[in-house]
Amino acid sequence: MLPGTNPLAQAHGGRSAEHRDSRHSSVRRTGTDGVHSGIKRQRSLGRLVPASIRAKGTxxxxxxxxxxxxxxxxxxxxxxxxxxxxxxxxxAAKLGLKVTYQKVPFDQLLVGVQTGKFDASIAGMTDRKQRQANVDFVDYQVAGTVFMVAKGNPKNITGDANGGCGIKIGGVKGNDDERLVGLMAAACTAEGKPAPELVTFPTGSDKNLALTSVLMPFSGLIWRSR
Incomplete structure (x- = not known):
């Protein structure tokens, strides 16, 4: 994803997906000769890069x-x-640029692009109309949503809209889980069944740990491309 109208435009692109901590920035760069993994710089594309970014080279x-x-x-x-x-x-190699990666929680990716902290972001983030109001998306992946459940699926959770009534569902702060659990809640209450409860975590790792821990007996969780 990129700032609105930015010609570099990226960030994720799954048609149905989401998610995520990592508070310290880290760096991974392409080679100084503009070549990464055998990919050569394409100067015609490089000329399309905004002058301010081209001047930085990163x-x-x-x-x-x-x-x-x-x-x-x-x-x-x-x-x-x-x-x-x-x-x-x-x-970036095609454009003759290097990349500096900054690690942040998932719910800070959109804000970072909007405020100019990042030139772009890349993650498993769903391209939705509401998000398009502030940033541009380049879609490159189609993803889906599944449940991860305790081994043996002891609560018999299914993938139907009403297949997880009354359970606790782990999600990640800032992703699309709230909308999805809302749809499930509507389906459950329409049948007179208890709605599922969404419990959010800072990261996907925390969410997965909650499912497997006897101290945090969540019944299921949403695994998405965010």
């Missing part, structure tokens, strides 16, 4: 790296990896 990109394999920081490392990162690196 774009600052926000990401929330706890969403393996899309964007994540491996245990024991500080940098960011994943197919989203590979994609951004490849695009």
């Amino acid at each position: 774009i600052v990109v926000g990401t929330q790296p706890d969403f393996e394999p899309a964007d994540f920081t491996p245990i024991g490392e500080n940098g960011v990896k994943g197919f989203n990162i590979d994609l951004m690196d490849a695009m």
